[in-house]
Amino acid sequence: MDSLFCASGISKSISSNSCSVALRKLCEDASSFIHEPPILDILFWISEGMGEGNLRIEDEEEIISAITHALCSILDKELRKTSLARLLCSSYSAVEKIIDIDRDELLRQNSSAYAQALNIAVRGLHRMGALFSHLAMSITSGLIDDDTISVLFGIFWPLLEKLTQSSHMENTSLSTAACRSLSSAIHSCGQHFQILLPKILECLSMNFLLYQRHDCFLRTAANMIEEFGHKEEYSVVCVRTIETFSSAASLSNLNSSYTCDQEPDLIEAYANFTSAFIRCCPKEAIVASRSLLELSFQKAAICSTAMHQGAALVAISYMSCFFDASLTDVLESPECPSDESRGAVLVQILARCGEGLMFNVFYALLGVSALSRVHKSATMLQKLAALCSLCERTMWKGILCWDSLCGWLQTTVSSLSSEYLRQGEAELIIPLWLKVLQDAASDYLHSRTGDNCRNHPGYMQGKGGRTLKRVIRDFAESHRNVPTPYIDSRWSCRQQLS
Template identity: 90%
Template sequence: DGGSISKVYSTLTLLTFSAANMIEEFGHKEEYSVVCVRTIETFSSAASLSNLNSSYTCDQEPDLIEAYANFTSAFIRCCPKEAIVASRSLLELSFQKAAICSTAMHQGAALVAISYMSCFFDASLTDVLESPECPSDESRGAVLVQILARCGEGLMFNVFYALLGVSALSRVHKSATMLQKLAALCSLCERTMWKGILCWDSLCGWLQTTVLQDAASDYLHSRTGDNCRNHPGYMQGKGGRTLKRVIRDFAESHRNVPTPYIDSRWSCRQQLS
């Protein structure tokens, strides 16, 4: 019943907070690596965490999200590289969950999820700065950057969704800081041996896919077969609506910005050059 489910969530939340404290205290010791890995495996397999797959479900258990985000942040910061490498698939899952949780209407749940992803970027930047020569796949930095390379497109989609949704203003600063770190990481990798994993084109591609490609696909879909008769307009579908809102918000934010005078005799030539 509802009461039993609530008790399960509360118990898991308390256990997760306790595990985060344990990792903060002992995670750096190599003899505890196996315990750390077993702990993240146990939490990741819990049905309560598996159900965090939409903004709606995230809104139902903000305390659990906070506990899980604190635990995974501590895991990345404090655990030795052996534990990080052994848990790469679970860390990738945790990053995907955090991206989804960032879209929650519950402000606390969304912000703590963004903070965890920001911690992920901090750890990645630290390792790339310390080892510009790309290390082996068995290093913490390689594991984290590879996860970011695989999850970047999903991250962009969820961040745009969050910033264009309800209560967006509350997460603007943290989202902007997180994206700034991602841009810095892509720019840094571009100039080092890490370029084969992550580069500036990666970020540009994710942005293009998130905003433009989905909108283009929606429009083409609306022009084929019965869709053309039933939906003759443009800007249909999720991709089209996202693009429209991005353009609208940009226009509204620049409504009162004075436009510099451009001589029409050379403006087009200058823009094309």
């Protein structure tokens, strides 16, 4: 009776939200009787009735998660499998209608009917995503067996494959919902998607070339690489994917802080993808993509100066990812390896881009929005100083050394015009910053060696790191009223991009 009451309330807009929450609570607390045939029929009646699109998407996801929770706890394996398949199929038809080739032209000619069909399909994809998101938790706890996953995968993937190859992906809401649903399925059905990695990455990259403002394709590709990119047999397809993404005009045009301000979501998705590429892909892929990674680092340095806070911060985080990977490799191999190693590629990129990086860091710390970047900028500079200091003591010195950092700092400060620095400030900055950078580097390296690495995250913990952060904050505070210029590639990366 409680489930019937919830079902009745869900159908009314005034009570749909509260009844959705109540249904979830009921499904979580009443597993002993929720599996009785009459109760299951009511649950399916609820799920199949959502195709009308009367509820908020958030409420529909809440309902599907609740029903999925109930079905996952069914003890009878066959009943559990068929019940979950039926639940998935209740959303299947909503998506199937939009990709029906026979109805495609008819739908497009009627803009109102087409918009309604798109909305129904988007809702169906969100419900599928909610099912797979909850399924992932049940798989971890051992409630769902591989046979059930195979059945659900066999229903879901053929449908989504057809959708992603259709022109309907031009619609932002539909493509975003499809990618979100795919990401949820990847996390729960990982081993089944592994063999499809080349096909999925090709589909995502081709769709991105077609619809370049749809950052969802970049985000889903990042999820795929995080899940499977470490496997050497996929190195070639991973390289091909980053090459395709990098050739897109929307990413090629990210060459000034002005354009970065216009595309914050695209910057975040691109930074997340390239970060995943560096962290997860094998060395063969890193070596083959060195020129593209160098270009991505240059773009991130420019994006760090954007007025948009989110775009700037994610760009700084991406550059920090470079330093993390480089420091790890240098610490593990003090003897400088060949050019065919990940560490050598990344350190060489940093050596070539260091001057542009330092230039952009200073400009990122000018103006009213600079204070939000103090912590991430200080953390990144501490890692840069630690890397230069570490290379100075090892065979990596031929690529990068402490003098490199000193030269970048001196060149940058001397190039800043008088409108950005007070009289005599340039002469004070260089010795002060070099001293605090050296102390912060010592702190970081001390925390990364021996027993210390188990007790410290590695940055901003010691006195040197805290002093560096204070100095950078003081600089940002004292330059809040400075007019912030728009930065482009012509100065900061002139040697690399000319």
